[in-house]
Amino acid sequence: MSAVSKKETTAFMRLLNYSRPYWWRIVVASLGSLGVGGMDGAMAYLVEPVLRKIFSGKETGIFVLLPMGIVLLFAVRGLCRYTNDFFIRTAGQLAVQDVRNDLYRKNMGLGLGYFTRNETGALMSRVLADVNTMQEGVANVITGLFRDGISAVSLLCVIFYRDWRLALISFIVIPLTVIPAQKIGKRIKSLARHGQEKMGDLAGILQETYSGIKVIKAFGLEAREVERFRQCNQRYYFFIRKNIKYEGLSTPIMEFITSFGIAAVIYVGGSNVMQGTRSASEFFSFITAMVLVFNPIKRLLASYNNVQRSLGAAERVFEVMDEEPEIVDAPDARDLGRATGAVEFRDVSFKYDDDYVLQGVNLSASRGEVIALVGPSGGGKTTLVSLITRFYDPTGGAVLMDGLDIRKRTMKSLLEQIALVDQETILFNDTIANNIRYGKTEATDEEVAAAATAAFANDFIADLPEGYETNIGDRGVRLSGGQRQRLCIARAILKDAPILILDEATSALDTESEQMVQQALNNLMKNRTTFVIAHRLSTITHADRIVVLEKGVVAEMGSHEKLLDNDGLYSRLHGMQFKA
Numbered sequence: 275m276s277a278v279s280k281k282e283t284t285a286f287m288r289l290l291n292y293s294r295p296y297w298w299r300i301v302v303a304s305l306g307s308l309g310v311g312g313m314d315g316a317m318a319y320l321v322e323p324v325l326r327k328i329f330s331g332k333e334t335g336i337f338v339l340l341p342m343g344i345v346l347l348f349a350v351r352g353l354c355r356y357t358n359d360f361f362i363r364t365a366g367q368l369a370v371q372d373v374r375n376d377l378y379r380k381n382m383g384l385g386l387g388y389f390t391r392n393e394t395g396a397l398m399s400r401v402l403a404d405v406n407t408m409q410e411g412v413a414n415v416i417t418g419l420f421r422d423g424i425s426a427v428s429l430l431c432v433i434f435y436r437d438w439r440l441a442l443i444s445f446i447v448i449p450l451t452v453i454p455a456q457k458i459g460k461r462i463k464s465l466a467r468h469g470q471e472k473m474g475d476l477a478g479i480l481q482e483t484y485s486g487i488k489v490i491k492a493f494g495l496e497a498r499e500v501e502r503f504r505q506c507n508q509r510y511y512f513f514i515r516k517n518i519k520y521e522g523l524s525t526p527i528m529e530f531i532t533s534f535g536i537a538a539v540i541y542v543g544g545s546n547v548m549q550g551t552r553s554a555s556e557f558f559s560f561i562t563a564m565v566l567v568f569n570p571i572k573r574l575l576a577s578y579n580n581v582q583r584s585l586g587a588a589e590r591v592f593e594v595m596d597e598e599p600e601i602v603d604a605p606d607a608r609d610l611g612r613a614t615g616a617v618e619f620r621d622v623s624f625k626y627d628d629d630y631v632l633q634g635v636n637l638s639a640s641r642g643e644v645i646a647l648v649g650p651s652g653g654g655k656t657t658l659v660s661l662i663t664r665f666y667d668p669t670g671g672a673v674l675m676d677g678l679d680i681r682k683r684t685m686k687s688l689l690e691q692i693a694l695v696d697q698e699t700i701l702f703n704d705t706i707a708n709n710i711r712y713g714k715t716e717a718t719d720e721e722v723a724a725a726a727t728a729a730f731a732n733d734f735i736a737d738l739p740e741g742y743e744t745n746i747g748d749r750g751v752r753l754s755g756g757q758r759q760r761l762c763i764a765r766a767i768l769k770d771a772p773i774l775i776l777d778e779a780t781s782a783l784d785t786e787s788e789q790m791v792q793q794a795l796n797n798l799m800k801n802r803t804t805f806v807i808a809h810r811l812s813t814i815t816h817a818d819r820i821v822v823l824e825k826g827v828v829a830e831m832g833s834h835e836k837l838l839d840n841d842g843l844y845s846r847l848h849g850m851q852f853k854a
């Protein structure tokens with residue numbers, strides 16, 4: 275169909291590009307469809323000689339040959355159809371697998387900002403639902419174009435061969451179907467896009483409620499969530515209903531328009547037969563071909579709608595693929611070896627959106643120093659350390675490592691210098707050992723055990739049913755907050771990086787294990803530059819320098835004693851905690 279926008283053409287070409295590696299499957303499938311199409315034409319063509327012979331009443335042999343021929347014809351046709359089906363659909367699925375892998379790889383390469391801007395549910399629905407919808411379109415198009423196209427062509431040959439004038443009469447109406455088909459296709463595409471968005475909303479609710487089930491239960495809000503899901507589900511239905519309405523309209527409209535062609539043919543052809551200017555067997559062959567040709571043509575038109583629907587999904591998928599990662603290696607970035615660990619913030623400012631979260635931060639940490647970041651919640655502590663890992667780049671100023679702007683390092687060699695223990699204790703559905711090994715994938719069992727011992731995690735791991743090989747995703751294996759935190763610390767210990775970032779790393783530990791872990795961390799901090807964020811000031815009194823961040827600016831900086839003497843924010847916070 276014409277009037278296809280450039281965006282659509284590129285989306286479509288990119289889609290087809292994914293099927294290119296599977297070209298031989300497509301070739302085999304098209305051979306199959308060639309068989310099916312040819313068989314259809316042959317059947318319509320054979321109606322004429324068969325009827326002629328039957329009417330002549332002379333050749334009785336035909337009554338044996340004909341049934342056998344029919345069975346054979348259908349057997350061959352079935353085989354061709356199966357071949358076509360199998361190869362085209364596996365080609366489609368293989369292409370989809372590639373799209374999905376590419377999409378996921380692309381996703382993983384995007385910066386942290388992208389993930390905070392987009393809902394998890396929407397991201398998931400792109401990888402799962404959109405890619406599927408997209409595939410249905412591709413498979414349908416290829417099947418449609420080959421199988422139905424070839425059937426239609428071979429049947430059209432019979433039609434024109436039998437009587438081209440009658441053929442022209444019957445097809446004069448075909449152009450009339452183009453306009454409604456196009457209108458409906460456009461609607462379906464935009465509905466598909468919105469439908470997928472609604473699907474994303476649904477996935478979002480699921481993701482949120484399954485992971486937050488404890489809070490929902492604790493507050494007794496199950497009914498509220500059920501209602502929220504019901505409403506979202508209903509909005510999805512409204513979109514699908516519109517879609518059904520338009521898709522359902524398409525066939526009846528086409529059939530109604532083409533019925534005028536059939537009527538004209540019967541009128542003209544029928545009267546010819548009665549006047550004796552046309553043989554009845556020829557006319558039957560013509561009608562057979564014409565009735566047969568409407569099915570593939572109808573399906574070809576319907577596949578236009580499928581293409582539209584899948585283009586809607588494809589555009590969503592390619593939008594993600596075209597997303598430019600905000601944080602990329604500079605062209606002159608280099609793989610620098612192990613850093614000594616000196617870190618400097620030089621006049622750093624940063625904003626997520628409109629408001630500055632950090633302003634004019636100057637701070638330098640020499641190798642092996644422990645820098646504690648304290649201050650009110652929301653002051654910018656987590657943001658500041660996330661500039662070291664380049665989760666974000668500063669809006670102004672620069673972060674330097676060993677005197678060199680970290681943007682001059684490759685991301686890979688930058689991240690090798692840093693071990694991070696976060697506020698969130700993220701563990702994966704894997705064994706304890708492999709979760710610790712996240713710090714250093716090639717670590718031996720001994721190294722893993724040593725790291726766990728240093729993090730005071732060895733004892734509780736030994737109590738688990740399968741020790742280090744216990745899968746923590748398994749039912750029944752539940753770890754306490756403190757245990758999870760110790761695993762994360764073990765992970766960081768194993769990584770053995772020159773720079774260590776601890777963001778509330780000991781907040782979930784009781785006083786006793788905190789003391790033990792603190793000891794482990796103290797050992798770990800030796801010869802490493804450490805940034806430690808803590809709300810409990812008792813844990814950071816020995817830091818080389820304490821930085822008080824308030825509303826994104828460094829309010830105070832100095833040793834514990836000096837800050838107490840200052841009588842500023844730090845000494846106020848300290849006083850409050852001491853009293854408590």
Ligand SMILES: Nc1ncnc2c1ncn2[C@@H]1O[C@H](COP(=O)(O)OP(=O)(O)OP(=O)(O)O)[C@@H](O)[C@H]1O
Pocket residue numbers: 390626627631649650651652653654655656657658
């Ligand atoms: N991804 C984000 N997008 C937009 N704003 C953010 C984002 N993350 C944090 N902020 C905002 O930046 C400010 C600083 O947040 P940050 O997490 O750095 O504070 P914090 O000092 O670590 O607080 P806490 O002690 O509670 O952990 C806050 O006002 C917060 O609302």
Ligand SMILES: [Mg+2]
Pocket residue numbers: 655656657697777
């Ligand atoms: Mg924080």
